[in-house]
Structure formats: structure tokens, C-alpha cells
Amino acid sequence: MYSEITAAIQSAKTAIEIVKAAHGLSNHSELLSAVTAVQIKLTDAIASELASQEKQAMLAERVRELEKQISEVEDWKSQIQRYMLFQFPTGALAYALKPEQENGEPMHYLCTACVDKKKKTTLQPHGRGFHCPECKINITTKESSPININRGSHGGSWMSS
Ligand SMILES: [Zn+2]
Incomplete structure (x- = not known):
């Protein structure tokens, strides 16, 4: 992920060499294109660095989530055992x-x-x-109690007598 940054630094070095060689602004257009190249590479490097930071944050978040899930599962297992x-x-x-x-x-x-x-x-x-x-x-959980049946038959016998 640092290859873009390395490339940008390399381009910056090239630009500085051009400046050193130019001794003034005689090589203006060459210098300008070198500077532009450095800017483009830096922009790419920053974008890729931001994307990788975002990716890292997402992965760290995912790891935290999974760790939480694992501890929940382990906690549940020990409880239900x-x-x-x-x-x-x-x-x-x-x-x-x-x-x-x-x-x-x-x-x-x-x-x-x-x-x-x-x-x-x-x-x-x-x-x-x-x-x-x-x-x-x-x-x-309990079958209907025999006491209830007796009470029912009692009632019946009381009714019929
Ligand atoms: Zn329930």
C-alpha cells in the first residue's frame, strides 16, 4: 500500500533534479509536467492511504464484532450446560x-x-x-388430577341421589 507513496517520492526527487539542472526557468515546461506528475501521484497515494485506513478500521470493527459474538456463544454454552x-x-x-x-x-x-x-x-x-x-x-406438566375426577363423580352422585 506504500508503493504509491514511494512512487510519489521518486517523482519528487526527479522534479528536484530537474530544478537543480535547470538553474532558472529555462526548462519551465519540463518542470511543470514533473510537478504535475508528482501531484497526481501524491493524490493517488493519499486516496489509497485513506482507502486502506478505512479498510483497516472496518476490519478492526469486524474483529471486535466477532470477538463479542465468540464470547457471547461461550458464555451461553457455559450457562446452558x-x-x-x-x-x-x-x-x-x-x-x-x-x-x-x-x-x-x-x-x-x-x-x-x-x-x-x-x-x-x-x-x-x-x-x-x-x-x-x-x-x-x-x-x-401434570396430568389432570384424579381428585378432580372424584369430585366430579361425587357431584354426579350427589345430583342423582
Ligand atoms: Zn419462552
């Missing part, structure tokens, strides 16, 4: 905190849809299962 996919009796799935990975946290489950989006959303108890506050969905 503490969980495992768990299936409830209803077939519903959630990521459960592994028994040896509590780190002082109470047992909890993560929403699978959120984990797929690299988001850790703790499922909150709701009805016969859980609710994801992020996806606004409910998952049923």
Missing part, C-alpha cells in the same frame, strides 16, 4: 437445572422455545404446569 432437556408426564418439554449444577439456585425449568432463541426464561408455575412470561404460553 447447567441444564438438560426434561420430559414431563404430559410429554411437555423443558430444560431442567441439573442436580449438581444448582450453584445455590432453587430448582427451576427453562422454556425450550426461549432456549432455542438463546434466551434463558425461567418458567413460572401456572395451573397444572408452567407459564413462559416471554412466549406467553402455558405448558401442562
Whole structure:
């Protein structure tokens, strides 16, 4: 990328030699064309230097972005390694905190849809299962309780008697 600058300096040297040889303005047109050549080469050199600075800044920015992405992926990996996919009796799935990975946290489950989006959303108890506050969905983890069925049949027997 410095070849243009080297060329410009070379042209400047040539121009100075012409001036030295001219001893005045007898070689005016030759001098003028030499100066013009130097100007053109300097302009090219500056343009190419600016472009290369721009390219370097872009590459540095890209490297920063990628480094950030890598650290995010590594951070996510270390966080999600503490969980495992768990299936409830209803077939519903959630990521459960592994028994040896509590780190002082109470047992909890993560929403699978959120984990797929690299988001850790703790499922909150709701009805016969859980609710994801992020996806606004409910998952049923417990089969309908036999107590409810008994209560229903009780009601029926009470009604018929
Ligand atoms: Zn969710």
C-alpha cells in the first residue's frame, strides 16, 4: 500500500533534479509536467492511504464484532450446560437445572422455545404446569388430577341421589 507513496517520492526527487539542472526557468515546461506528475501521484497515494485506513478500521470493527459474538456463544454454552432437556408426564418439554449444577439456585425449568432463541426464561408455575412470561404460553406438566375426577363423580352422585 506504500508503493504509491514511494512512487510519489521518486517523482519528487526527479522534479528536484530537474530544478537543480535547470538553474532558472529555462526548462519551465519540463518542470511543470514533473510537478504535475508528482501531484497526481501524491493524490493517488493519499486516496489509497485513506482507502486502506478505512479498510483497516472496518476490519478492526469486524474483529471486535466477532470477538463479542465468540464470547457471547461461550458464555451461553457455559450457562446452558447447567441444564438438560426434561420430559414431563404430559410429554411437555423443558430444560431442567441439573442436580449438581444448582450453584445455590432453587430448582427451576427453562422454556425450550426461549432456549432455542438463546434466551434463558425461567418458567413460572401456572395451573397444572408452567407459564413462559416471554412466549406467553402455558405448558401442562401434570396430568389432570384424579381428585378432580372424584369430585366430579361425587357431584354426579350427589345430583342423582
Ligand atoms: Zn419462552
